[in-house]
Amino acid sequence: MQGLSDLVQAFAQLxxxxxxxxxRKVTAAGAAVVKKAIKQRAxxxxxxxxxxxxxxxxxxxxxxxxxxxxxxxxxxxGAASQHIVAIASNPGNGHIGQVAKYLEFGTxxxxxxxxxxxxxxxxxxxAVAAMQAALEANFKGLA
Amino acid sequence: MSVPQVVYTALRGLVSDxxxxxxxxxxxxxxxxxxxxxxxxxxxAEAGLCGTDSEDxxxxxxxxxxxxxxxxxxxxxxxxxxxxxxATDPPCSRVSSFETYDAETRTHRAMLEYxxxxxxxx
Numbered sequence: 125m126q127g128l129s130d131l132v133q134a135f136a137q138l139x140x141x142x143x144x145x146x147x148r149k150v151t152a153a154g155a156a157v158v159k160k161a162i163k164q165r166a167x168x169x170x171x172x173x174x175x176x177x178x179x180x181x182x183x184x185x186x187x188x189x190x191x192x193x194x195x196x197x198x199x200x201x202g203a204a205s206q207h208i209v210a211i212a213s214n215p216g217n218g219h220i221g222q223v224a225k226y227l228e229f230g231t232x233x234x235x236x237x238x239x240x241x242x243x244x245x246x247x248x249x250x251a252v253a254a255m256q257a258a259l260e261a262n263f264k265g266l267a
Numbered sequence: 268m269s270v271p272q273v274v275y276t277a278l279r280g281l282v283s284d285x286x287x288x289x290x291x292x293x294x295x296x297x298x299x300x301x302x303x304x305x306x307x308x309x310x311x312a313e314a315g316l317c318g319t320d321s322e323d324x325x326x327x328x329x330x331x332x333x334x335x336x337x338x339x340x341x342x343x344x345x346x347x348x349x350x351x352x353x354a355t356d357p358p359c360s361r362v363s364s365f366e367t368y369d370a371e372t373r374t375h376r377a378m379l380e381y382x383x384x385x386x387x388x389x
Contacts, residue, residue, distance in 0.1 A: 232332075232372045232376055238309070238330070242309040
């Protein structure tokens with residue numbers, strides 16, 4: 125490589141090679157760690173583990189919220205790659221997202237029993253480490 | 268002073284001491300608003316020179332719920348709480364907030380989330 129124009133071309137080539145599948149693997153690795161941590165915390169919540177949770181006519185069985193935690197790739201996000209971790213909520217699963225929100229943030233009568241925020245906090249370091257490992261594995265040998 | 272004590276001390280005067288940890292400790296049948304509830308969401312132990320034995324170096328995330336009977340009162344209380352928490356020791360930073368209406372109690376709630384990064388004072 126000689127000169128600035130060679131360097132600029134090399135970076136442009138690297139950017140092209142880095143987007144797409146390699147970048148998706150990196151964010152997927154981080155998302156997997158966070159998803160697992162949230163699932164574990166949801167399963168450990170006494171409110172969710174012992175008995176069905178009932179509020180405003182919504183019945184959520186133990187384990188249902190943990191099963192509803194998903195990670196999804198977000199296409200066209202503007203970033204090289206983006207994954208989110210969320211609680212999949214739809215009429216079919218009793219709007220579990222709303223129940224999860226009540227548990228996470230509480231209501232006026234019900235104290236919050238957070239499980240998402242502590243899981244994200246506890247797993248942040250491990251998620252970054254997983255992304256770093258995926259970065260090294262998937263970007264090795266790129267120009 | 269622990270972080271919960273710091274929060275209580277900063278906010279109690281705004282609601283005539285109706286400021287409680289974890290739950291609103293007043294009868295459901297005859298609640299008095301406005302009132303404040305604070306909950307420690309997470310406390311991350313930060314390893315200092317002496318390890319992680321002391322809670323004084325934990326980074327503590329606190330959820331603060333401000334409840335009032337009208338939207339205007341809730342907004343006023345929210346502004347007062349933010350001002351009161353601007354000068355705590357240890358210092359804290361507001362990381363998120365939302366406002367909602369609670370249909371069950373017919374009240375307006377503002378949720379404020381703060382982080383007290385005591386580890387950065389090391």
